Amino acid sequence: MHKAHDIIIDDTTLRDGEQTAGVVFSKREKTAIARMLDSIGIQEIECGIPAMGKEEQDGIKALADLGLNARLITWNRALVPEIEASIACGVQAVDISLSVSDQMIIHKLRKNREMVKEQLKVALGFAKQHNLYVSVGGEDASRADPAFLVELMEITRSMGGDRFRFCDTLGIMDPFGMYEKIAFLRKAVPEVDIEVHTHNDLGMATANAIAGVRAGARFVNTTINGLGERAGNAALEEVVMGLKHACSIETGIDTHRFREMSLFVAKASHRPLSVSKPVVGERVFAHESGLHADGVIKDPHNYEGFDPAEVGLTRSIVIGKHSGSSGLIERYRSMGISIDRIEAEALLEMARAMSCRRKRDLSNCELMGIYLENEKLPRAA
Structure with a gap:
């Protein structure tokens, strides 16, 4: 298992x-x-x-010329004129890419x-x-x-190359196969750091x-929002939060932005x-289902794997077809209106019916209208 801050994020959004x-x-x-990437602690761009x-x-x-803390690295084919062009740009690190599959x-x-x-x-x-600091990029390494990859890594090691980039260029791998291949390469040539570059086609x-x-890779490529060729790359926000909360691996990245x-x-x-984009979507911390809303109101840890504030979001209680009375009480409370459980049951029936008619959740304005309409209804003696 990697130690805290041992993983290097190389973001390739640009x-x-x-x-x-x-x-x-x-x-x-x-x-x-x-500047944003640098400000949150991304180590390489x-x-x-x-x-x-x-x-x-x-x-x-x-x-x-910005004087960033992050190391800047350029992408090049493994050709001398392209490396010369990188040197002329003032960078100290290059990725030199070669096609490595027989295909x-x-x-x-x-x-x-x-x-x-x-x-x-x-x-x-x-x-x-x-x-130059050199990452040797293995295009289509997954196939x-x-x-042969070991041979290339041995050449990299013997000539002072700094790491080897294992590219799943077509996005055709599964996590089990990825683990096995990286573990094999890590054991075969332990002196050379491994970087993983993954695509999202599947x-x-x-x-x-x-x-x-x-499996032992120390460097990982990401892009903000998972941008990239075809279906995109591994998303920065997903990789960092996944490592932190699923694997207990800290990257040292400030996630609040x-x-x-x-x-x-x-x-x-x-x-x-997308409103449901993992980690950063507007509604990934929105709760409608009565059971879920009730659980989150009692303790957010019941239905949230991490605090939304970690990534610059806030939770919301949504009122719609599947809402329950606890969620409705909480939503009205956030609007400055106090209702009891009996009132909530009456209002909930009206709210659910309106949500079904409009095929969406309800706004504060609509909920206020329901509340005022209910106030006009005759009361039992």
Whole structure:
């Protein structure tokens, strides 16, 4: 098990997040996102792809000039000219990516394994000659021959590479398989740190990232809101809170700005945040069901795994079709109205009926209307 603060979050919102189809961050937005990530204690920010051209390079240089505490790392193919472009941007760390599965080596690169190994040696040698911190990125590692990955990791170790990035590029892994593969690699080449980069095509990016950490990976890639190619990457907020509350692994990240950050990135990316988005959705701490609302009112720990304030949210009691009297009493109390259990039963029938007619929960205004209408009803002598 990892010790507290031993896990390094490498957030790639500004690289893989911006590779989401149709997403473009302005220079100002990139600066704001980088500052937010830095302010909460993110240790490393993957900040772009210098080989894309002058505009991208100018943006990376601007980030390098901010003087952030977080280490900035750029993404590059394992090619000397691309590494040179990164050096010109003023960064001290690079990810050099190679396709490592036979599928991609043969059918995309039209190469063989020996050529990939030689490419790694040339690129890694050049990077280390320039005193760069180097992550060797294994594209499509989840479909690669584990023995070949060990060969690449041995080259990484022997030439002074700093870590190996295991990429589930297609998002096809499950947490059990991820655990087994990372544990195998960790044992085979213990001197080289492992990073996990997971995609969400099957809805398992967060689970796979956490499984990788549990198996011995020290670095984990994330993006705010899970932005990224196709179905996205492992979400920063989910990974950090999952490690903390499901695994008792502290990352040292200040989580209180998660909601604020998620809203900012949702707006900048034009990707609206679902109200039920895990951890940061507006309604993940909303309780309607009578049983649940009653339990939360008595003690939030009954139905909440963590305090909503941890991520910048607040809980709410929702009145709708499934509400109970305890929830209604609490909701009216929050409006400054005190009702007893008998009054609540009468009002609840009216509230449920209105909710069914309108196919949604009720607003304070509507609840006030129900309360005033009930006041007009004749009372038994």
